Amino acid sequence: xxxxxxxxxxxxxxxxxxxxxQCAQDMNHEYxxxxxxxxxxxxxxxxxxxxxGITDQGEVPNGYNVSRSTTEDFPLRLLSxxxxxxxxxxCASSYGRDRNTEAFFGQGTRLTVV
Amino acid sequence: GENVEQxxxxxxxxxxxxxxxxxxxxxSASNYFPWYKQELGKRPQLIIDIRSNVGEKKDQRIAVxxxxxxxxxxxxxTETQPEDSAVYFCAAGPPHNxxxxxxxxxxxxxxxx
Numbered sequence: 001x002x003x004x005x006x007x008x009x010x011x012x013x014x015x016x017x018x019x020x021x022q023c024a025q026d027m028n029h030e031y032x033x034x035x036x037x038x039x040x041x042x043x044x045x046x047x048x049x050x051x052x053g054i055t056d057q058g059e060v061p062n063g064y065n066v067s068r069s070t071t072e073d074f075p076l077r078l079l080s081x082x083x084x085x086x087x088x089x090x091c092a093s094s095y096g097r098d099r100n101t102e103a104f105f106g107q108g109t110r111l112t113v114v
Numbered sequence: 115g116e117n118v119e120q121x122x123x124x125x126x127x128x129x130x131x132x133x134x135x136x137x138x139x140x141x142s143a144s145n146y147f148p149w150y151k152q153e154l155g156k157r158p159q160l161i162i163d164i165r166s167n168v169g170e171k172k173d174q175r176i177a178v179x180x181x182x183x184x185x186x187x188x189x190x191x192t193e194t195q196p197e198d199s200a201v202y203f204c205a206a207g208p209p210h211n212x213x214x215x216x217x218x219x220x221x222x223x224x225x226x227x
Contacts, residue, residue, distance in 0.1 A: 031212065031213040033213065033214070033215075035217075040123070040219055040220075041219055042118075042120070042203055042217040042218055042219040042220050043158070043203065043205075043215075043217040044217070045214065045215065045216070048213070048214055050212075050213075058214070059115070059216075090157065090158070094212075094213040096212045096213050099146070099212060100145070100146035100148075100165075100207040100212050100213055100215075101212075101213065102148065102160045102163065103148070103160070103213060103215065105157040105158050105159070106157060107156075107157050108157055
């Protein structure tokens with residue numbers, strides 16, 4: 001199993017550009033999430049999904065969209081990039097079902113918005 | 115929503131000493147408390163977790179304690195080694211919205227050889 005795979009690993013965007021961060025997992029996990037990691041602020045939840053076709057907002061959803069058309073994929077879209085979105089983005093998946101379980105993280109995407 | 119606070123932000127210990135990292139949470143309904151280790155440039159990885167029906171859990175040199183009344187939990191690392199140097203994050207998970215975790219701000223642990 002590859003686990004959780006994110007692409008790209010690095011990206012530089014100009015202010016106002018849009019892009020999609022890709023996330024795929026091959027563990028048949030129901031739950032998938034996107035976090036952003038900023039220095040001194042830990043990991044903050046952007047959006048999450050409890051299954052195909054179901055998504056919801058986390059702590060910091062503004063400026064981001066998600067969709068979950070399949071169990072395996074959970075892309076994160078930046079509609080109009082801003083310098084405040086410069087961060088490291090992590091996708092995570094977990095088994096979920098009837099209780100909290102370990103979250104498996106992707107290797108991260110380092111995004112710089114200039 | 116849940117608020118998780120973590121202290122200290124940095125911790126430096128001598129190899130062989132113990133290290134303790136503390137976290138508090140605000141939502142008394144939270145019932146799952148994982149700890150993640152993140153090495154420089156790597157992804158966070160789970161090292162230990164505890165559920166609210168347990169007060170203490172141990173795995174070799176790592177232990178976690180939970181005080182539900184006071185709403186705080188701690189990570190204890192004994193006999194620290196240089197490879198323990200990393201950033202450690204605590205998190206809290208709610209009982210009804212599984213896997214929607216709230217993370218602390220992280221502790222950078224430096225183990226000096």
